[in-house]
Amino acid sequence: MRRLRNIFMTVACLLAAMPALAQTGGGSSSSTWVPIGAGIGMGIASGFCGIGEGLAALGATQGVSRNPGARPLIMTMFVLGLAFIESLALFTMVIVFAKVK
Numbered sequence: 001m002r003r004l005r006n007i008f009m010t011v012a013c014l015l016a017a018m019p020a021l022a023q024t025g026g027g028s029s030s031s032t033w034v035p036i037g038a039g040i041g042m043g044i045a046s047g048f049c050g051i052g053e054g055l056a057a058l059g060a061t062q063g064v065s066r067n068p069g070a071r072p073l074i075m076t077m078f079v080l081g082l083a084f085i086e087s088l089a090l091f092t093m094v095i096v097f098a099k100v101k
């Protein structure tokens with residue numbers, strides 16, 4: 001199982017590096033930095049979305065443990081909050097695809 005995970009991680013790293021290592025035909029211009037900036041922006045947005053989702057899960061877990069009777073309302077608000085948090089990453093990905101050609 002560990003070997004299979006290592007193989008998948010290696011393939012994922014190689015696939016992620018392909019666009020970064022691609023060469024352009026022209027000289028250097030400001031448009032060559034757009035994909036790099038978009039990738040960094042997507043990474044930052046995804047990282048903060050992960051932190052936000054973790055904090056939301058922490059709050060929901062603590063809320064349910066303190067008041068088990070409020071579980072349905074807490075879970076509804078938790079799922080709604082996760083949807084809003086995840087939409088940030090999806091909007092960022094749409095912008096990346098729109099800007100990077």
